[in-house]
Amino acid sequence: MKNLSKPKASFTRFIKLSWYQKFLLGKAFIVLAVYKCLLFIFPFNFFFKKSINLVSSPVAPDEQNLVVIVWAISVVSNRIPLGFTCLVQALAAKWLLRKYPDVHICIGVHKSASQAFSAHAWVVYKNKVILGEQETQVFQPILEWN
Template sequence: MRNSSKRQPSLVRLAALSSRRKRLLIEAFLTLAVYKGLLLVLPFKFFLRKEQPESVSSPTFDEQYVSDVVWAVRVVSSRLPLGFTCLVQALSAKWLLKQDASVRLCIGVQKNSTQDFSAHAWLVYQRRIILGEQEGQPFQPILEWS
């Protein structure tokens, strides 16, 4: 009986969400799952293929939509124990925001005091990090992709 009482608040919150946010949760889950699977079988350079530039200008999203996409990716990533890494999250959010060319995926590296190497991916929109911010861990950008 305890399990159902623990789930009820989450289900109640889910039912109370707008249809747009429910749709974004589904899209975020599907996109995260696809990228997770693809990254297991394909090299990363596959995702960085150059696309033909479009002749029409890229639309920009309103701040609320961008926030909702980031929220959906974070919620799905944190609730499901599937190991959605920062790269999977950044690629997924970039895909969901693909119509806006100003959304940039950044990958950076750092070496800490014990000479351990680490990498991190984050998403930038209008010159600010919207997904994957890391306080106190300065990563040296080595790749920026829009």
């Protein structure tokens, strides 16, 4: 018989979240889903347009807000079985964190001893990886954009 306590515990945790956290989870899901669809329609270089960086805030953004947004992207990506890749997560994070001028998306490659090639995208804020950190592999950055 299937264990139903895990979904019940997840639902209970969701109910206990604040309305703002629930709103951010919904917003993160929508942005992730949109970017996943857009990556099927448009070529990757479509996302390099400068329009993503036009929003700037004269006041320094709250870093606690940054942490909560990254948390929402991580939770949605781990809980929804739609296959949100690291690139989709990075693009969504960049859009949701567009008021933070120091947020950068990095894309890197790795070639293992068995000649297997892999690529990865991650998000950096003030020279610290905030989303997509890979501790088991070291990726050589080939692209970074703000």
